[in-house]
Amino acid sequence: MNESNSSISRHRQLPPLAALRAFEAAARHESFRRAADELAVTPTAISHQIRLLEEILGLALFVRRTRQVALTEAGLRLYPTLRDGFDSFARTIAELRPRTGRVAVTLSATTLFTARILLPALGSFQAQHPDYNLRLHASDEVADLAAGMADIAVRYGAGPFAGLAAEPLLTDRFGVLCSPRLGLSAPADLRHTILLHTEWKRRAGAPDWRHWAQLAGMDDLRVAEGPRFTEDGHALQAAIAGHGAAIASLVLARAEIEAGLLVNPFGPVIAGATYHVVATPEAMASADVRAVRDWLKGDRRGGVTPGDQARLTRNRSPGQAPR
Structure with a gap:
């Protein structure tokens, strides 16, 4: 040549x-x-x-x-x-680029997902990756990953997520949650129970009492009555305290269900959307972000993996109807 x-x-x-x-x-x-x-x-x-x-x-x-x-x-x-x-x-x-010092990775997720899923599992990440500083960015506002607000995020929805690499993490499920002290054993018991409500930002298709009553065939349930909360975490706390029954995420309330503070006494269950792990293609290709992704997807002890959902179904309280 x-x-x-x-x-x-x-x-x-x-x-x-x-x-x-x-x-x-x-x-x-x-x-x-x-x-x-x-x-x-x-x-x-x-x-x-x-x-x-x-x-x-x-x-x-x-x-x-x-x-x-x-x-x-x-x-x-x-x-x-x-x-x-x-x-x-x-x-x-x-x-x-040679690695110097500790690697810092910022993970963004909603406030409730951070509090109920990420924080309890944080110790397992630190044990597996002692050279990493994992920074949790808890916000209900969507972090702009392309602008560098976070390195990786957990987002809820069907997608697609424009400009981002996305991998499914787990699918949410919603059902009746209440304190076992209320002694609920059948849907008919809800007619004499205070209903706790979360005011969802997106009302269309929201997993609320109206949606649940339609699935349960309980047209006479007074779904408009009862205390209302702007934060779903507050509705859960009211349920734990025995103030009534709430429709809430069975995935995000897993710790309280396993501890016996809450029970899902009967169905039906409302299918929710899927949580995804997302990052820019550039970030997803880096070793530090991949480490966080792998931890989120189950390479850890604690937190939630897709297999937890089957385990939640098995952990019914006595007399709980099949879903």
């Missing part, structure tokens, strides 16, 4: 790296402002770099609208190549 004519020896004709980075971030976020936040520059600087790139290419890459930008056909062709390229750069650099 004539080395002087080889494509390998010729200089690559590439635009400035800053312009390519600005375009990739703006395309991923569909926002100049969020791209600017990620790259620690001003939106004006992002706009300048993208205009420079458009001038070099002789093509428009974005359609600019009021408070919104959208990729043109040329932008849609360019974005996946740059995204995959930058992800590959980041993975290789992370693998080459």
Whole structure:
């Protein structure tokens, strides 16, 4: 091969790296402002770099609208190549970089999932990974993983989760939960029991008393009466105290069920959505994030794995009807 004519020896004709980075971030976020936040520059600087790139290419890459930008056909062709390229750069650099000191990983999840699933199992992670600092970010607001708010997250829903790698963790189930002191043994007992309510943010299809009564065929159950709570954890605490019966997650209340503080005396059970482990493709490829993912998916003692759901079904109280 004539080395002087080889494509390998010729200089690559590439635009400035800053312009390519600005375009990739703006395309991923569909926002100049969020791209600017990620790259620690001003939106004006992002706009300048993208205009420079458009001038070099002789093509428009974005359609600019009021408070919104959208990729043109040329932008849609360019974005996946740059995204995959930058992800590959980041993975290789992370693998080459020597590990110094303790590795910090931020895991984001809802407040209740953090309190009832992650915190009880935290000791097992620390025992398995003594060189890691696991930071728990508990919030009911969705953390922007692309912007670096967290490295990995647990999200609830059917997906897909745009721009993220997602793996199923466990599927939720909702049912009647109450203190065993109430002595409930059949659905008819609920007609003389205080019903505790959680005010769900999304009412459509919510696992509430109205939904449960429809499944149970109890049209006469007074599903509108009883105390209401804005936090499902507070409804659980009221149930533990014997103040009434609640419709709540059998997965998130597992510890209280196993300790005998709560019972699920009878069905039916409302099928919930699936919890997923999610991260950006770049983060999911890194060893530290994979360690957290593996721990979440069952490589630990404590916490919840999908197999726990079958065990919850077996742990019925005496006289509990099959589901």
